[in-house]
Amino acid sequence: MTASLFDSQLYARLLPTGEAGRLFTDTAEVRAMMLVEGALAKTQGAAGIIPELSAAAIHRASLELQIDPAGLAEATGQNGVPVPALVAAFRDLMQAPEHAQYLHWGATSQDIQDTALMLRLRQVLAQYDDALGSLLHALARLARDHSETPMAARTYGQHATPTSFGAQVAQWGRPLLTLHTELRQMRDAGLPVSLSGAAGTATALGPDPAALRAALAAALGLRDPGHSWHSDRSLVTQIAAWITRAATALGKFGEDLILLTQSGIAEVRLGGAGASSTMPQKQNPVGPSVLVALAAQAQGLNGMLQSAALHRQQRDGAAWFTEWMSLPPLCLSLSAGLTQAHALAETLAPDTDAMARTLAASQGLLAAEALSFALTDRMSRPEAQAAVKALCKEALASGTHLRDAALAKWPDLDAGLFEPRLQLGTAPAEARAFADAVPG
Known part of the structure; x- marks a missing residue:
């Protein structure tokens, strides 16, 4: 290797x-x-x-x-x-x-090398700009197309309430949208030349x-x-921190795809998956795993590079060498991540049948919050929460649906409380708002 x-x-x-x-x-x-x-x-x-x-x-x-x-x-x-x-x-x-x-x-040498670095970073940032734009467009299409596709939201790995797949996509895209705006601001501000001689004078x-x-x-x-920046590495660390935040956002995308494609959930299909050398049934989420690994690498390299900002006196060889060792692979981590993420966003698809099966198999328990609020017109909020908690335990123990247990107790309840498509809250609007926010 x-x-x-x-x-x-x-x-x-x-x-x-x-x-x-x-x-x-x-x-x-x-x-x-x-x-x-x-x-x-x-x-x-x-x-x-x-x-x-x-x-x-x-x-x-x-x-x-x-x-x-x-x-x-x-x-x-x-x-x-x-x-x-x-x-x-x-x-x-x-x-x-x-x-x-x-x-x-x-x-001096640092004038030439730092200025040459800025010339190359300028091109790297332009490539990031294009790649982020393409990725955001792919995510926007997914978010808009599936703004009302119901799925189970999960908190702490447990079923929570219904959401939409479009809203899930928007969660992946929103940090990238912010980062894209920041990148364009950084590019508009421009990268600095260095020319100040041997000791900055x-x-x-x-x-x-x-x-x-x-x-x-x-x-x-x-x-x-407007000044010498031999020992002022603020811009370098700013770029490094931005790269790390972007790689981390892509890592979140990867983490969620690993979970959504795992056996027993399988609510997302990847356009391309990896094969096992010995288990022919497996389709490994290679692309998402790469995103997670690159995020980890970026975070480690960023910590190394941020420490290299401690340039002693007017110039510091050790700190400068540390920057050389960490900045290039950090930049490449994001380049590789953006390439992988775009390929995933263009080819992945929700398995709406699997999402529907998950919701159906949940025994209506994802409606527990909605039910507890619906009951507040006839009892206090603490009483409603206690009543619904008891019904959930009953449904789990008996294998029945929370809807049936609730309607048996309160026949006049709106059965729509237990229809996931009717309980998406702001999820569809969140998905569409993200898609609309992505520049055309």
């Missing part, structure tokens, strides 16, 4: 990361850093900090040169960061020392470092943060 299942040829289809997986490769990181170096040179040339001819040569080379990440490995192992080796290789490949000397002028970045930083941000389509 590989150290990371995301990189495994064997497990790739179990944890499909799609385009996001390509953004967290050595090649993608090197390419992003080269783009930052090229944009930096171009803005410095325009500002008169380095010769414009050299700036143009560096910028052109940043788009054309190919640097093998493996060739940077030994120096990276020694330096702790890849930028010194990258700069050396870049200068060598340019074969123009008169221009190459101005590469990486006044910047921008000493070697020319006469107007703030203007240079703003120009670099504009060149790369990033936001000017």
Whole structure:
């Protein structure tokens, strides 16, 4: 088994990361850093900090040169960061020392790496946006189509009152809808460029470092943060926390599907299920199980990453390395989760017959709450609760229906109290409201 299942040829289809997986490769990181170096040179040339001819040569080379990440490995192992080796290789490949000397002028490794990270995270967030939108549309269709499909609600694993399958779907979708709104706000705010030099003081970045930083941000389509953020990892931890909340919401979706497909309940059918190596009758809920496992991984990685926000002094290698080890797999956890969740939402279907059988086999006990309130027009609430509790015990002991026991005692009761379709409360409205809230 590989150290990371995301990189495994064997497990790739179990944890499909799609385009996001390509953004967290050595090649993608090197390419992003080269783009930052090229944009930096171009803005410095325009500002008169380095010769414009050299700036143009560096910028052109940043788009054309190919640097093998493996060739940077030994120096990276020694330096702790890849930028010194990258700069050396870049200068060598340019074969123009008169221009190459101005590469990486006044910047520090963290400026280049953090800015390159933001370029890649920008693409990851865009992918999340699209994936969440598609997932929400699939859930909205399910919620609307089954807004009045009755099923047993369960609390503490026990039958509670009737609800609708559409309302259950809305419970899965509502947190994702909130997260989608937050994601768009985060994207609209933009991700920050980093340019503040060796110790955050921008000493070697020319006469107007703030203007240079703003120009670099504009060149790369990033936001000017207005300050150095080498040791301020607030945005990174904010993104990590958002990813974890999203993965947790998908995990809830997975947990419920595992329960709804288990033997003895089987109220939901999955479009695709896994086979057992020895038990041909089994259809294992593989996709839902992946969602639960990814949620667990995200929560663990997020805890690791949040602790890495403790950057000592102006810059901190240990905290930064911890961030490198936790942020990429955290991002990929959500990418894989969104892919699996969308496949599930597009193909799962409620087994309405199984849901009806569950309701029918419940001996009418899901109507106990409604019955206790209906009786309050003839007795106090505590008396009504006690009377219904006694009837429930009687029905369970005798195997009779609560409706029959109640009507025998109070013949004028509305028999509709015991019809699940008539006791859905706000469930249909909740389902439709969620579907309506999903952007078209």
